[in-house]
Amino acid sequence: MSNMFFIDGQEIAFTPGQTIMDAALAAGIYIPHLCHKPGLTPQGSCKLCTVDVDGRSASACTLPATAGMKVDNNTPALQEVRKTLLQMLFVEGNHLCPTCLKSGDCTLQALGYHLGMLDGHFPPFYPLREVDASHPDVLLDRDRCIVCALCVRASREVDGKNVFAIGRRGANARLIVNSPSGKLGDSDLAADDLAAHICPVGAIMPKNHGFEVPIGRRTFDLHSVAESDVATPVTLKKTEHHDE
Amino acid sequence: MSKIRIATTSLAGCFGCHMSFLDMDERLVGLLEHVEFNRSPLTDIKHCGPCDIGLVEGGLCNAENVHVLREFRQQCKILIAVGACAINGGVPAMRNHYEVQECLEEAFLHGVGVDNPMIPSDPELPLLLSKVHPLHEVVRVDYYLPGCPPPGDAFFTILSDLLAGKEPSLPKAMLHYD
Structure with missing residues (x-):
C-alpha cells in the first residue's frame, strides 16, 4: 500500500x-x-x-x-512544547476558569489537564478586552477568545454568512463583528448558527443555558480531551450544545 | 524525630482553600502525628518561623500580601501556591479591568446598599496594588496545587508525597482549574 x-x-x-x-x-x-x-x-x-x-x-x-x-x-518533548504554547494562550487572555460558564466544557482547559499544565508560567497580561452582550441569544466575551477563528470559518463556510473576522495583529488581534455598529446584536448571527456553537473556549456562548449541567459533571470533568475527541465523530451539522 | 513544620496563609483569597484543607477530615488526626502548624489561621500565630512547608492561598492584591509572601518564601523550605488565585490571580484578578480608584468608588461610595459612603483611609490599612498578581510574579514557587478550591484529597496527596520524601504528583483526574 x-x-x-x-x-x-x-x-x-x-x-x-x-x-x-x-x-x-x-x-x-x-x-x-x-x-x-x-x-x-x-x-x-x-x-x-x-x-x-x-x-x-x-x-x-x-x-x-x-x-x-x-x-x-x-513525545515528551512535543508535549512540553505544546504545554508552553498553551501557557502563552492562557496568559495572553483573561482565562479565569472559576468565573467562566464554559468551565468543564472548555477545550483550552481540557488541554491544560491533558498536558498537565499547573500554572501559567509567564506573567499574565490581564488585557483589557470588550464584552459584547448585545445579542439576545449569544454572548461574546473577548476576555476568553484565543483567536482560533473557528467561528469566522464556520460562519463563512457552513452558515453562509460572514459574521466574524479577526482584526489587528499579533498580541493585539481581536475578534471583530461584521455589523454597522460592530455589535453582535446588529449582526445576522442566529442562535442556531454553527458559529454560535463552535467556540472551543467560553468566548461565544449561548445565553440562558449556562448552568444546565452543573460543574463537575461536564464533558471534560468526566472525559479527557483525547478520548472524547477520538470517540465522538465530528459533524459539521449544527449540533446540540453540551448544555442542552 | 521532630515534626514537619507547616505554615499556611490566605492572601487575596476567600479562605475556601483552607476550608478544603479541613476537608481532609479525620485524616488530619493522622497527619498531626507527623506535622505541626506554625503561622496559620488555624493556630493564630502571627509570624512565620522557620518551616518545612508553606501553603499559600490567594494572590497578591495589596502591600501586606507581598510582605507576607516574602516572609513565607524566606522561612519555608518548600513553598506551595494553593488554588486558582495564587496561581493566576483568580476571581480577585477580575478587578484588573478597572482602576483601583474605580473599584474603591464602586465598593465604598456608589455601590448598592452603601451606608455612610466614604473610602477607608486608616493608615493601618495596607495599600492596594494597582493590579492583582499571582505569586510566581514575586517569589519562586516550588509546587502548584490548582483548583478552586483544590479538593481535600489533593491536599492529602501532596502532603503525603512530601512527607514520604517524594516529588508530589496528582492523578490527572484530580487536576482541575475550577
Whole structure:
C-alpha cells in the first residue's frame, strides 16, 4: 500500500490530499488541537498540533500526509512544547476558569489537564478586552477568545454568512463583528448558527443555558480531551450544545 | 524525630482553600502525628518561623500580601501556591479591568446598599496594588496545587508525597482549574 504513513511508528492510512490531522483523527489517534475542525478550512494558527515530520516541525492540521512520512506526535518533548504554547494562550487572555460558564466544557482547559499544565508560567497580561452582550441569544466575551477563528470559518463556510473576522495583529488581534455598529446584536448571527456553537473556549456562548449541567459533571470533568475527541465523530451539522 | 513544620496563609483569597484543607477530615488526626502548624489561621500565630512547608492561598492584591509572601518564601523550605488565585490571580484578578480608584468608588461610595459612603483611609490599612498578581510574579514557587478550591484529597496527596520524601504528583483526574 502506498497511501500509508507513520505516526509514532504506527502505520496509518490516508487518502491523497488528507492532512496528517484528519488522517490521525480518522485512525483514532489524538493530536492536540484548538483551531481545527475537520470539514472547515485548516487555519494552522494555534500550533498545538505541532508534530515532527521527518525531523522538522510542522502543523499537523495543514500539512498533507504523504506516503512513507514519519511523524512524531506523542513525545515528551512535543508535549512540553505544546504545554508552553498553551501557557502563552492562557496568559495572553483573561482565562479565569472559576468565573467562566464554559468551565468543564472548555477545550483550552481540557488541554491544560491533558498536558498537565499547573500554572501559567509567564506573567499574565490581564488585557483589557470588550464584552459584547448585545445579542439576545449569544454572548461574546473577548476576555476568553484565543483567536482560533473557528467561528469566522464556520460562519463563512457552513452558515453562509460572514459574521466574524479577526482584526489587528499579533498580541493585539481581536475578534471583530461584521455589523454597522460592530455589535453582535446588529449582526445576522442566529442562535442556531454553527458559529454560535463552535467556540472551543467560553468566548461565544449561548445565553440562558449556562448552568444546565452543573460543574463537575461536564464533558471534560468526566472525559479527557483525547478520548472524547477520538470517540465522538465530528459533524459539521449544527449540533446540540453540551448544555442542552 | 521532630515534626514537619507547616505554615499556611490566605492572601487575596476567600479562605475556601483552607476550608478544603479541613476537608481532609479525620485524616488530619493522622497527619498531626507527623506535622505541626506554625503561622496559620488555624493556630493564630502571627509570624512565620522557620518551616518545612508553606501553603499559600490567594494572590497578591495589596502591600501586606507581598510582605507576607516574602516572609513565607524566606522561612519555608518548600513553598506551595494553593488554588486558582495564587496561581493566576483568580476571581480577585477580575478587578484588573478597572482602576483601583474605580473599584474603591464602586465598593465604598456608589455601590448598592452603601451606608455612610466614604473610602477607608486608616493608615493601618495596607495599600492596594494597582493590579492583582499571582505569586510566581514575586517569589519562586516550588509546587502548584490548582483548583478552586483544590479538593481535600489533593491536599492529602501532596502532603503525603512530601512527607514520604517524594516529588508530589496528582492523578490527572484530580487536576482541575475550577
